[in-house]
Amino acid sequence: MMEITEGSHAVAEAVRLSRPQVVSAYPITPQTHIVEALADFVANGTLDAEYLTVDSELSALSACVGASAAGSRTYSATTSQGLMLMAEVCYNASGMRLPIVMSIANRALGAPLSIWNDQQDSIAMRDCGWLQFYAEDNQEATDLHFLAYKVAEDATIQLPAFVCFDGFILSHTYEPIDMLTQEQVDRYLPAFNPAEKLDAKDPMSFGMYATPDYYMEFRYEMDEAQKRAKGVIAKYGKEFGTLFGRDYSALVEGYLLEDAETAIIAMGSICGTVKDAIDEMRASGKKVGLLRIRVFRPFPSQEIAKVLSHVKRVAVLDKNISLGAKGATAIEVRDAMYGSTIPVKGYVLGLGGRDIRKKDIKEIVSLCENGVGDQFYGLRKELI
Amino acid sequence: MAEKKNTCDLFDCGHRACGGCGEALAARLVMQAAGTETIVVNATGCMEVFSTPYPETAWKVPWIHSLFENAAAVASGIEASLKKQGRKEKVVIMAGDGATFDIGMICISGAFERGHDFAYICYDNEAYMNTGIQRSGATPYDASTTTSPAGKCSFGNKLPKKDMPAILAAHGAPYVATASVAYPADLMQKVEKAINTPGPCYVQVHVPCCTGWGFEGEQTVAIAKLAIETGLWVNFEMVDGKVTKVKKVVRKPVTEYLKTQKRFRHLLKPKLQETEIAAIQAIADRNAEKYGLDIKLPPKKG
Ligand SMILES: Cc1ncc(C[n+]2csc(CCOP(=O)(O)OP(=O)(O)O)c2C)c(N)n1
Ligand code: SF4
Ligand SMILES: [Mg+2]
Numbered sequence: 001m002m003e004i005t006e007g008s009h010a011v012a013e014a015v016r017l018s019r020p021q022v023v024s025a026y027p028i029t030p031q032t033h034i035v036e037a038l039a040d041f042v043a044n045g046t047l048d049a050e051y052l053t054v055d056s057e058l059s060a061l062s063a064c065v066g067a068s069a070a071g072s073r074t075y076s077a078t079t080s081q082g083l084m085l086m087a088e089v090c091y092n093a094s095g096m097r098l099p100i101v102m103s104i105a106n107r108a109l110g111a112p113l114s115i116w117n118d119q120q121d122s123i124a125m126r127d128c129g130w131l132q133f134y135a136e137d138n139q140e141a142t143d144l145h146f147l148a149y150k151v152a153e154d155a156t157i158q159l160p161a162f163v164c165f166d167g168f169i170l171s172h173t174y175e176p177i178d179m180l181t182q183e184q185v186d187r188y189l190p191a192f193n194p195a196e197k198l199d200a201k202d203p204m205s206f207g208m209y210a211t212p213d214y215y216m217e218f219r220y221e222m223d224e225a226q227k228r229a230k231g232v233i234a235k236y237g238k239e240f241g242t243l244f245g246r247d248y249s250a251l252v253e254g255y256l257l258e259d260a261e262t263a264i265i266a267m268g269s270i271c272g273t274v275k276d277a278i279d280e281m282r283a284s285g286k287k288v289g290l291l292r293i294r295v296f297r298p299f300p301s302q303e304i305a306k307v308l309s310h311v312k313r314v315a316v317l318d319k320n321i322s323l324g325a326k327g328a329t330a331i332e333v334r335d336a337m338y339g340s341t342i343p344v345k346g347y348v349l350g351l352g353g354r355d356i357r358k359k360d361i362k363e364i365v366s367l368c369e370n371g372v373g374d375q376f377y378g379l380r381k382e383l384i
Numbered sequence: 385m386a387e388k389k390n391t392c393d394l395f396d397c398g399h400r401a402c403g404g405c406g407e408a409l410a411a412r413l414v415m416q417a418a419g420t421e422t423i424v425v426n427a428t429g430c431m432e433v434f435s436t437p438y439p440e441t442a443w444k445v446p447w448i449h450s451l452f453e454n455a456a457a458v459a460s461g462i463e464a465s466l467k468k469q470g471r472k473e474k475v476v477i478m479a480g481d482g483a484t485f486d487i488g489m490i491c492i493s494g495a496f497e498r499g500h501d502f503a504y505i506c507y508d509n510e511a512y513m514n515t516g517i518q519r520s521g522a523t524p525y526d527a528s529t530t531t532s533p534a535g536k537c538s539f540g541n542k543l544p545k546k547d548m549p550a551i552l553a554a555h556g557a558p559y560v561a562t563a564s565v566a567y568p569a570d571l572m573q574k575v576e577k578a579i580n581t582p583g584p585c586y587v588q589v590h591v592p593c594c595t596g597w598g599f600e601g602e603q604t605v606a607i608a609k610l611a612i613e614t615g616l617w618v619n620f621e622m623v624d625g626k627v628t629k630v631k632k633v634v635r636k637p638v639t640e641y642l643k644t645q646k647r648f649r650h651l652l653k654p655k656l657q658e659t660e661i662a663a664i665q666a667i668a669d670r671n672a673e674k675y676g677l678d679i680k681l682p683p684k685k686g
Contacts, residue, residue, distance in 0.1 A: 052498065
């Protein structure tokens with residue numbers, strides 16, 4: 001059923017429909033509307049979950065670790081500083097192969113303090129073993145939660161997942177959403193039933209320590225699970241499409257890419273602006289296309305290399321920067337294109353909520369055509 | 385009550401603790417009291433390391449170790465999950481003094497405030513032993529550790545031991561107790577009470593560490609006993625914030641305890657540091673007064 005809903009509320013509704021048994025989160029702008037909505041559901045009996053009002057993000061995710069290990073479907077949500085406070089627990093949860101799902105309402109990191117959007121927070125956690133999904137709009141932000149649970153809990157994966165959607169730009173925006181019914185979600189997402197859990201009937205030790213003789217294989221197994229996730233996402237993304245008409249099987253999505261000479265690569269809500277800019281550039285004869293990355297972990301290297309094989313140049317937009325290096329997507333796309341002669345240029349933009357307009361996208365395409373890139377875009381020169 | 389058949393070895397032999405390790409002894413006693421229907425949450429520290437070198441484990445109950453500082457929060461999640469599933473296992477946290485007094489405070493405060501049903505057992509060996517004997521908020525005054533070493537300008541740890549039981553009692557914990565490996569029956573009774581009292585309960589167990597304190601492994605129990613007999617460790621129970629039971633003693637001078645351990649050796653050799661020893665004696669005297677420790681002997685007939 002179509003409803004005009006705020007992004008955060010739509011996400012909260014998707015979480016409710018996913019029937020988590022333990023919800024544990026700590027408020028932080030711009031994630032707050034999600035956790036407030038969930039508290040409201042519990043207070044009004046529409047969500048039958050233990051809702052823990054914890055002392056910090058450290059406790060929020062730690063409680064999810066305990067609850068997930070004990071056999072419950074768990075949910076948390078955070079952003080920015082909160083995610084950094086969870087960093088140690090993030091590594092721990094994936095190491096124990098606990099399929100926790102957490103929404104990230106992407107926000108910049110301090111200092112200086114900023115509550116506005118970029119994607120530095122989840123990108124900073126790219127090595128921690130969690131799957132990472134990025135939504136372009138609120139319909140996708142909503143649907144990706146069902147997919148995330150289904151993939152994370154699959155017996156061959158057992159990894160936690162971030163569902164990332166841009167803070168304020170999506171979280172606080174009202175859009176029409178086709179919300180699934182409980183019956184539809186139940187058909188798609190079975191109850192959580194892990195093969196191994198903390199259970200007095202079958203005692204097991206979780207989170208032991210490993211000597212150099214054993215440690216590497218744990219990391220290898222996690223990496224293998226990440227790689228397997230590509231196929232599992234394809235399978236369950238397709239099933240979602242068959243059942244509900246929106247297909248999420250692809251890790252990357254092309255827009256007017258088939259005949260493109262310049263390919264733009266981007267993630268998240270910026271892609272809407274990019275598509276509009278592309279339409280205008282195409283109208284004036286420029287063959288530009290977009291490759292949108294929906295899944296950043298596992299990183300779709302082969303998929304990217306394959307669909308870009310025919311383009312003349314690639315412009316990668318990063319709302320993050322690995323300081324002292326480049327934007328994370330640019331680095332990884334270059335790795336994906338290793339051996340190809342197609343130039344890949346990176347542009348770091350939109351940090352701390354700086355606006356990105358169609359004209360900026362057009363200007364970046366011009367820069368790329370002239371071989372200029374690997375730089376910040378949109379700096380206020382008078383401040384430097 | 386938890387089922388107790390075949391429980392002697394719920395914390396099994398074969399672990400890698402030093403011979404005479406107080407916290408290994410405590411683990412055995414706690415598990416004997418807790419029984420099979422228990423889920424253990426262990427903080428990082430000596431116990432976690434010596435009991436679970438993958439692929440071996442000393443634990444015959446479900447056991448989880450997450451991090452150094454988050455055991456109380458992990459336990460909260462487990463308890464919430466069990467509640468939701470209608471399961472009856474009891475949740476027992478096992479955490480060192482460092483994990484409890486210092487780095488775990490935020491998670492502990494939140495979990496006790498929320499009132500989860502668990503028993504929090506702090507095994508207190510009065511320093512960070514796993515990382516090489518650094519001071520913690522539980523290290524006693526003047527103990528020499530690797531981060532509070534005695535030296536030409538120092539008598540060791542400058543700070544008094546933090547009053548963790550009072551902090552948790554102030555959170556409204558229904559049952560708070562201290563215990564010692566020197567008194568196993570008392571320790572086990574207290575653990576049982578902590579497990580069977582609904583809500584977050586706390587038991588702080590004195591567990592001498594031969595390696596960190598500097599004594600021979602066979603002295604563990606004797607030294608734990610001396611701590612009580614000198615009034616430097618007090619065994620008590622608090623119910624709803626009120627002290628209800630105290631182990632009284634005929635007190636010995638604190639030097640009887642100090643002289644058994646290398647961590648206090650600088651107070652006795654090369655010369656007796658009388659001012660410092662008087663300060664430590666004053667700590668014992670204050671304990672005696674606060675808890676009414678002294679057994680009044682009948683006057684000697686002459
Ligand atoms: C966040 C973090 N900081 C520091 C450490 C290093 N560390 C591991 S165990 C430990 C000390 C443990 O002390 P305690 O809790 O008293 O247990 P014990 O080893 O004495 O039994 C420290 C400092 C860690 N594992 N994690
Ligand atoms: S160092 Fe101390 S606490 Fe650690 S195993 Fe040895 S005796 Fe036990
Ligand atoms: Mg210790």
